[in-house]
Amino acid sequence: MTAIALFDVLYCYERSGFVLSCPRLELRLGELTLITGPNGSGKTTLSKLMCGILRPKQGRISIFGRRADELSLGEIGSKVGYLFQNPSRQLFAPTVWQEMLFVQEILGQDPQPARARAEQLLARFRLADLKERRVYTLSRGEQQRLAICTMLMGGAEFFILDEPTAGLDRSHRTELYKLMDELLLEGKGLAVISHSRELASRWKCRQVRLREGQVLA
Ligand SMILES: Nc1ncnc2c1ncn2[C@@H]1O[C@H](COP(=O)(O)OP(=O)(O)O)[C@@H](O)[C@H]1O
Ligand SMILES: [Mg+2]
Numbered sequence: 700m701t702a703i704a705l706f707d708v709l710y711c712y713e714r715s716g717f718v719l720s721c722p723r724l725e726l727r728l729g730e731l732t733l734i735t736g737p738n739g740s741g742k743t744t745l746s747k748l749m750c751g752i753l754r755p756k757q758g759r760i761s762i763f764g765r766r767a768d769e770l771s772l773g774e775i776g777s778k779v780g781y782l783f784q785n786p787s788r789q790l791f792a793p794t795v796w797q798e799m800l801f802v803q804e805i806l807g808q809d810p811q812p813a814r815a816r817a818e819q820l821l822a823r824f825r826l827a828d829l830k831e832r833r834v835y836t837l838s839r840g841e842q843q844r845l846a847i848c849t850m851l852m853g854g855a856e857f858f859i860l861d862e863p864t865a866g867l868d869r870s871h872r873t874e875l876y877k878l879m880d881e882l883l884l885e886g887k888g889l890a891v892i893s894h895s896r897e898l899a900s901r902w903k904c905r906q907v908r909l910r911e912g913q914v915l916a
Pocket of ligand 1: 712713714715716717736737738739740741742743744745
């Protein structure tokens with residue numbers, strides 16, 4: 700199933716004049732798509748378009764079959780999770796446990812099922828022992844796993860990971876790869892921005908290349 704589709708999308712930053720153009724591009728559930736290209740080629744810009752943080756100047760994006768321009772950022776966020784290059788910038792509660800329940804609390808949902816689900820997810824992603832820890836004391840790899848857990852709490856089915864292997868040591872990379880495998884097995888979709896040869900050789904997946912703002916098929 701197609702999770703995200705872009706149709707002749709054009710984006711431009713007024714300030715720098717950088718232009719991103721993308722012909723038809725489809726990202727599907729159950730698949731991993733690797734997005735590669737040199738620094739400054741537009742990888743982060745493309746991923747922010749795919750999750751609604753940026754809105755195209757021309758063209759159209761559809762998310763799970765609905766027009767993205769008719770969806771709020773919150774509606775897109777409940778389907779598409781975006782892991783920042785620096786995950787500490789997307790975590791804002793004091794502790795791991797509070798971070799997990801943040802959205803449910805704002806929405807005033809029944810806390811009992813949310814708590815049970817949070818416990819399950821933390822155990823599954825080897826964060827259960829860190830429940831009471833301050834978020835800023837976590838390692839980068841732990842922050843990534845926590846951010847992905849919070850997206851799963853919100854119901855996300857497609858995940859965009861922006862340079863997730865940067866700054867991770869081997870053991871945290873191994874944890875991340877395991878997590879990616881699990882998400883794919885569950886039928887979730889992944890788009891991963893990375894230069895890592897390790898990633899490309901481990902999954903033999905489809906690659907989308909960017910050069911100077913052009914998405915090459
Ligand atoms: N907020 C912004 N305003 C203006 N220009 C930007 C902004 N963000 C990124 N750019 C420019 O857009 C280009 C692509 O950036 P980016 O998408 O971050 O590339 P990548 O992730 O491939 O390194 C760069 O030249 C960058 O300077
Ligand atoms: Mg980037």
